[in-house]
Amino acid sequence: MNKADIVNRIATGTGLTKVETEAVVEGFIASIIEAMREGNHIEIRGFGTFKVKKRAPRLARNPRTGESVPVPATFTPTFKPSRELRDAVNADLQSKKKSD
Numbered sequence: 001m002n003k004a005d006i007v008n009r010i011a012t013g014t015g016l017t018k019v020e021t022e023a024v025v026e027g028f029i030a031s032i033i034e035a036m037r038e039g040n041h042i043e044i045r046g047f048g049t050f051k052v053k054k055r056a057p058r059l060a061r062n063p064r065t066g067e068s069v070p071v072p073a074t075f076t077p078t079f080k081p082s083r084e085l086r087d088a089v090n091a092d093l094q095s096k097k098k099s100d
Contacts, residue, residue: 036077048081 003025011021032050035042041051057073081089 044082046082046084048079048085051078051080052076053078 007018007022007025010016010025011018014021016024032042036050036052039052041049043049052075055074055076058071060069060071061067062069
């Protein structure tokens, strides 16, 4: 599923036009990105939490030469699904698996 599929589903379910729905989806994504760029975390109850984690600097190894290469610290966006989301996905997929 891609962004266009999400826009189509929301537009069909809400009665909004695809153009209006696309603007809302784009705004939602932009808001999450902006908050994460500021170092904030976003919690959407019943869905999950978006956070930025700092990865410590480390030494890696070039597999071709065996030379040690320093890797600087980086910030990585992460998503942790809520228990409700995990349970819903697991229950639905388990029931589909049993019916197969």
